[in-house]
Structure formats: C-alpha cells, structure tokens
Amino acid sequence: MQTPSIHRVLDDLLNQGTLPLDEVLDRHFSPAYRQRTNGQWDDRRAFALHARKLREVVAVARIEVLDELRDGRRYADRHRVHITKRDGAELLQEVYLFAELDADGRFARVHETTLMLEGTESDREIGNMK
Secondary structure (H helix, E strand, C coil): CCCCCHHHHHHHHHCCCCCCHHHHHHHHEEEEEEEEECCEEEEHHHHHHHHHHHHHHEEEEEEEEEEEEEECCEEEEEEEEEEEECCCCEEEEEEEEEEEECCCCCEEEEEEEEEEEECCHHHCCCCCCC
16 A cells, blocks of 8 residues: 655646646546545546646645644645645645545545635635636
C-alpha cells in the first residue's frame, strides 16, 4: 500500500498541468471514489469535472500541511492551499479532511470542510466548482 500524502495529490492536480488528469486520478483515487465537500457529495466522475475546472482556474498552488495523521486505512489532515488564479487573484483556503483509503493506498472516500481565510466572496465555493 502506498503512503498517501495530500501534498503530493494536490501538487499533481493543481501544479502539474502537463500530467494527464486521468493519470493523476488513477494514481491517487480509487475507481469508486466519493467525496463530500461542505456537505455536497460527488462521485469520481463529478470530482474529475471539479479537478478539470480547478486546472483551468488555478495558475499555481502552494500546499501547506499543518497536521497529518495515518492509521491503517484512515487518513486525516489539516492543510492550507495558497492559490494564485490565472487572473492574478489570490486566495487562501484551510481544509479539514478525513479519508478512507483503498488497499492500494489511494483515496476511496473523503469528507472535507473548507474555510476561506483570504479571497473574495466569489471564491468561497472553489472547493465545489465545476
């Protein structure tokens, strides 16, 4: 089982735009992946739409892992994502994440809550945009 790292996942998703999105998703997320962000559930297909939209909007992201815990197939962290959008706007999100991993160490299910620390009101739902 690979050791998960939200830093690696977010860097691949947001900063490594030359990596094909399908390859990134296969590497880090199980085929049956489900995610609940701020109360909204998405399956892997909907999450792929979200990731694709983020790649269109985000120019660069700096990921700051504040706390990270692993226990078998359970993973939890608190991280901040400092985002510079392609239009030059900047925002800062803090994320509280609890996850279950599959047998290969990929994310199978994630529950997360996001808190916008800096940015405009229009950026508040960046965690759910599609």
